Amino acid sequence: MRTNFMKNLVGLLFLFFTMSLSLNAQLAIGDIAFVGFNEDSGPSASQDHSFSFITLTDIPGNEVIYFSEEGWNDDAVGWVGNSEVHLTWTAPAAGISCGNVIYITESAPDVFTTIGGGTVTIGAGASWNFSGGDQVLAYQAATARPATSPTFLAGILTDDGGAGPGINPTTKWNDNAPYGGASSGLPFGLTNGVNCVSLFPTIFTEQDNSKYTGTLTGTSTVLRGLINDRTNWSTHNSTPFDITPSGYTPAVTCVAACSEPDVPTITFAPGTICDGNSALLTISGDKNDATNWHVYTGSCGGTEVGTTAGSTIVVTPVPPSTTYYVRGEGGCVTPATCGSIAVTTTAREDATFSYGASAYCVDDSDPTPTITGLAGGTFTSTAGLSINGGSGAIDLSVSTPGTYTVTYTTTGLCAGDEDVSVTVNALDDASFSYSASTYCVDATDPTPTITGLAGGTFSSTAGLSINAATGAIDVSLSIPGAYTVTYTTSGTCPNSSNVTVTINTLDDASF
Numbered sequence: 001m002r003t004n005f006m007k008n009l010v011g012l013l014f015l016f017f018t019m020s021l022s023l024n025a026q027l028a029i030g031d032i033a034f035v036g037f038n039e040d041s042g043p044s045a046s047q048d049h050s051f052s053f054i055t056l057t058d059i060p061g062n063e064v065i066y067f068s069e070e071g072w073n074d075d076a077v078g079w080v081g082n083s084e085v086h087l088t089w090t091a092p093a094a095g096i097s098c099g100n101v102i103y104i105t106e107s108a109p110d111v112f113t114t115i116g117g118g119t120v121t122i123g124a125g126a127s128w129n130f131s132g133g134d135q136v137l138a139y140q141a142a143t144a145r146p147a148t149s150p151t152f153l154a155g156i157l158t159d160d161g162g163a164g165p166g167i168n169p170t171t172k173w174n175d176n177a178p179y180g181g182a183s184s185g186l187p188f189g190l191t192n193g194v195n196c197v198s199l200f201p202t203i204f205t206e207q208d209n210s211k212y213t214g215t216l217t218g219t220s221t222v223l224r225g226l227i228n229d230r231t232n233w234s235t236h237n238s239t240p241f242d243i244t245p246s247g248y249t250p251a252v253t254c255v256a257a258c259s260e261p262d263v264p265t266i267t268f269a270p271g272t273i274c275d276g277n278s279a280l281l282t283i284s285g286d287k288n289d290a291t292n293w294h295v296y297t298g299s300c301g302g303t304e305v306g307t308t309a310g311s312t313i314v315v316t317p318v319p320p321s322t323t324y325y326v327r328g329e330g331g332c333v334t335p336a337t338c339g340s341i342a343v344t345t346t347a348r349e350d351a352t353f354s355y356g357a358s359a360y361c362v363d364d365s366d367p368t369p370t371i372t373g374l375a376g377g378t379f380t381s382t383a384g385l386s387i388n389g390g391s392g393a394i395d396l397s398v399s400t401p402g403t404y405t406v407t408y409t410t411t412g413l414c415a416g417d418e419d420v421s422v423t424v425n426a427l428d429d430a431s432f433s434y435s436a437s438t439y440c441v442d443a444t445d446p447t448p449t450i451t452g453l454a455g456g457t458f459s460s461t462a463g464l465s466i467n468a469a470t471g472a473i474d475v476s477l478s479i480p481g482a483y484t485v486t487y488t489t490s491g492t493c494p495n496s497s498n499v500t501v502t503i504n505t506l507d508d509a510s511f
Helices: 004-022 221-227
Strands: 034-038 050-055 064-068 086-090 101-108 111-115 119-122 135-140 149-155 194-198 208-212 215-219 232-236 249-255 267-271 280-285 292-297 303-308 313-314 322-329 338-344 359-360 379-380 400-411 417-425 438-439 458-459 481-488 497-503
Touching: 034 135, 034 149, 034 221, 086 101, 111 119, 215 221, 221 249, 280 322, 280 338, 280 497, 292 313, 303 313
Parallel strands: 149 194, 215 249, 359 417, 438 497
Antiparallel strands: 034 050, 034 208, 050 101, 064 086, 064 135, 086 119, 101 111, 135 149, 208 232, 267 280, 280 313, 292 303, 292 322, 322 338, 379 400, 400 417, 458 481, 481 497
């Protein structure tokens, strides 16, 4: 009983291990590339036909790759019609090194052989048929058709145009719409000119036979791009090409497969970002072979705001919210999906305040501001203005005349501040003088010299005959005596000053 149990357990473990191998693709997109396609290679019309591909990485032993000439519906995410046959190619037990060409041909109706290594079997279903132009897709999955989540490795489109069932003509493989009898959308993961190739620049130009005739000397990374560039191919509508391994002379320098970056997860700090402040984005994920994380606003690949080779970057969000998009770029990677995060900012506190006037004289009553925003903040200004930090009251009499910026700052988490301009004006200069302090009643009438602000008025006590506008004294009409003459300005900050003038009578000359 125990022996049977152990046998069953071992059997289950072997089955699980075998299934694990088949469920997990060992290869990456672009690890192989198509280098030839012949529709006219078969000895009869029922034998359709042959293709070849080159390895751009080492293929492990017993690795399985499926090939389909059935179209892929990129809208419905599935095979078009789900009826055509798929081929299964299995690598030899020893594997195949990078830089080898593998040729697969139909040696008899629906009987396939290969040159260059591995074995080929054909699945159940309709016959393999390239007639009218077609495509070949290479993929890995747990099983062949009807695989619903294949990992596509490479592709070659050999048809030119014409709508197919269930295909969105706007998501075309080549750069012309619509599709032809090939009836295939561009499978996910493949990019034309990067890891797959469309051979027809215009519609209705289908050629039955095609061969990559560019160089096969170089690194696997460079050759991948050259092979998938349609300008490096030759085509013919009736004559097949030699696309067997002997028809090529590869000298591939294999480099490690490019490892695409993770779709990153982004967080930000601090938790509250006040309007105008910066945020620290932390990017979690592996860049792998990418050189930098690129940060965008607007959309993935939109307006770039910065890059970082590390895991953090400082950004300044625009209120009230900014969404940042991040993806790995550079090196050998193909920019793809972004991670994103929205950073919402918190409005600044209201720091609105005002004084009753914008200008004061040094002898005015000391002003105190009115706070219409959030109370409890502090007032500051530059040296020369005597201001109370708590109330904002200005001591005018001890302030140095000048124009000052008074700043009021709230004290909350998102402190706000506002500036108000205040001018402190000095009193007008009321300086003036007469040429003498004493005059006789028969002297020439004196007029003062104003050294301060002109335009003021003169006044004195009764008995002195004085012109209010000019300050001229009519000594002959004045009653002898000592007088105080006052000059008062009429400027921004009126002021006055006094001068003493004495009018003397003539001496008594009686004898």
